[in-house]
Amino acid sequence: MDENTFVKSTLNTVKRLPKRGHYDKDTIYQILDQQFICHLAWEDQGQPYMIPTAYGRREDTLYVHGSSKSRMLSALTDGRPLCLVVTLLDGLVLARSVFHHSMNYRSAVIYGHAREIEGDEKMEALRIISDQILAGRWDEVRPPNELEMKATTVLAIEIDTASAKIRTGPPGDDDADYDLPIWAGVLPMSVTYHDPIEDPAMRFKLSVSTSVSSKFKQ
Amino acid sequence: MDENTFVKSTLNTVKRLPKRGHYDKDTIYQILDQQFICHLAWEDQGQPYMIPTAYGRREDTLYVHGSSKSRMLSALTDGRPLCLVVTLLDGLVLARSVFHHSMNYRSAVIYGHAREIEGDEKMEALRIISDQILAGRWDEVRPPNELEMKATTVLAIEIDTASAKIRTGPPGDDDADYDLPIWAGVLPMSVTYHDPIEDPAMRFKLSVSTSVSSKFKQ
Numbered sequence: 001m002d003e004n005t006f007v008k009s010t011l012n013t014v015k016r017l018p019k020r021g022h023y024d025k026d027t028i029y030q031i032l033d034q035q036f037i038c039h040l041a042w043e044d045q046g047q048p049y050m051i052p053t054a055y056g057r058r059e060d061t062l063y064v065h066g067s068s069k070s071r072m073l074s075a076l077t078d079g080r081p082l083c084l085v086v087t088l089l090d091g092l093v094l095a096r097s098v099f100h101h102s103m104n105y106r107s108a109v110i111y112g113h114a115r116e117i118e119g120d121e122k123m124e125a126l127r128i129i130s131d132q133i134l135a136g137r138w139d140e141v142r143p144p145n146e147l148e149m150k151a152t153t154v155l156a157i158e159i160d161t162a163s164a165k166i167r168t169g170p171p172g173d174d175d176a177d178y179d180l181p182i183w184a185g186v187l188p189m190s191v192t193y194h195d196p197i198e199d200p201a202m203r204f205k206l207s208v209s210t211s212v213s214s215k216f217k218q
Numbered sequence: 219m220d221e222n223t224f225v226k227s228t229l230n231t232v233k234r235l236p237k238r239g240h241y242d243k244d245t246i247y248q249i250l251d252q253q254f255i256c257h258l259a260w261e262d263q264g265q266p267y268m269i270p271t272a273y274g275r276r277e278d279t280l281y282v283h284g285s286s287k288s289r290m291l292s293a294l295t296d297g298r299p300l301c302l303v304v305t306l307l308d309g310l311v312l313a314r315s316v317f318h319h320s321m322n323y324r325s326a327v328i329y330g331h332a333r334e335i336e337g338d339e340k341m342e343a344l345r346i347i348s349d350q351i352l353a354g355r356w357d358e359v360r361p362p363n364e365l366e367m368k369a370t371t372v373l374a375i376e377i378d379t380a381s382a383k384i385r386t387g388p389p390g391d392d393d394a395d396y397d398l399p400i401w402a403g404v405l406p407m408s409v410t411y412h413d414p415i416e417d418p419a420m421r422f423k424l425s426v427s428t429s430v431s432s433k434f435k436q
Contacts, residue, residue, distance in 0.1 A: 011265070043266045046261060047329075048300060066234070070233075070234050092351065094427075098362050111265075142315040179421065184416075190410060192407065194407070197405075198403040
């Protein structure tokens with residue numbers, strides 16, 4: 001174990017199909033950096049709660065934000081344990097038997113706790129979240145004013161431990177099933193961006209901003 | 219309140235931006251029926267856990283499945299409270315100010331509890347999950363045998379209460395900001411299927427099966 005790998009404990013060890021489990025930061029952070037929506041769960045008196053929310057990562061810290069009135073944010077500011085999951089779905093794995101159907105995916109499960117941040121760190125965290133969603137957009141638009149900052153709560157999530165689970169490649173069928181005349185393979189999936197829709201309330205004739213057009217230069 | 223609407227309680231009431239909240243089954247089930255991956259959270263001694271997993275819906279019941287050795291499934295069979303979230307991301311909402319950036323999305327939050335199912339109900343639930351992922355695939359492939367059924371646990375989730383949250387449409391900016399010469403609008407997103415990749419271990423020259431090709435007839 002070194003500083004680039006999360007320590008395996010009962011909490012984060014992948015028990016099912018352990019070969020799919022990864023604990024090194026490189027693998028886990030690569031998954032985190034290719035998404036901007038996570039699901040975040042916490043508990044209150046035995047009741048689990050969960051919401052989908054945007055996030056950003058810098059180094060070993062994740063940032064989430066929301067309204068100062070949000071139920072999630074006020075619950076989490078006391079530092080209780082949280083679980084945050086990021087999922088990338090890459091395809092349907094279509095086998096010759098129902099049983100061996102699967103999916104290709106990359107998911108990261110983060111166990112940690114949150115603390116509320118303020119001041120410069122808060123503004124910087126909002127920029128990190130914004131950049132993760134759409135790089136460059138922050139610099140194109142009006143920055144948050146004092147009232148808006150007050151209406152926003154930002155949490156920094158320290159990662160206590162984490163794991164990733166990854167499946168790639170074709171289906172794996174039982175030996176005898178390869179003789180069945182059934183089409184098998186992978187149906188790849190990805191999230192795609194489509195043509196931007198201009199706000200009907202635009203008062204100027206403008207081309208789409210660079211942050212938007214850069215999504216289509218690939 | 220009638221049988222087509224979930225009762226609003228402290229558990230499921232959307233507090234932030236309550237206009238985005240929906241409690242009728244039609245709206246919630248439409249969201250559930252357009253996805254097949256959920257995030258499922260539960261707690262154990264104050265620690266929240268979460269995994270992404272496939273699901274299927276029939277009427278008022280959701281089904282999830284996994285290995286009989288799965289940590290999630292064995293924890294949930296005791297009927298403890300669970301929270302299941304389904305999220306569809308429809309686009310980035312790009313405003314003239316950082317503060318009014320948002321996303322267009324449809325999400326459903328389900329609070330319920332699970333029970334393990336067996337026999338015919340179990341087989342039928344597996345078919346429901348399979349149909350939700352790729353309609354028609356079940357009938358193209360070898361059905362589960364007795365050993366495979368034994369290695370699989372299937373849970374039925376009864377929905378205690380639920381809510382949906384939906385945002386659509388262009389950004390809403392502060393009045394003064396409409397005078398800023400900034401491109402604003404929506405960048406639509408969706409999950410796209412790409413050309414199927416045949417299993418290199420195929421022993422026959424076959425066209426892709428109907429379940430797969432039907433994904434491209436639109």
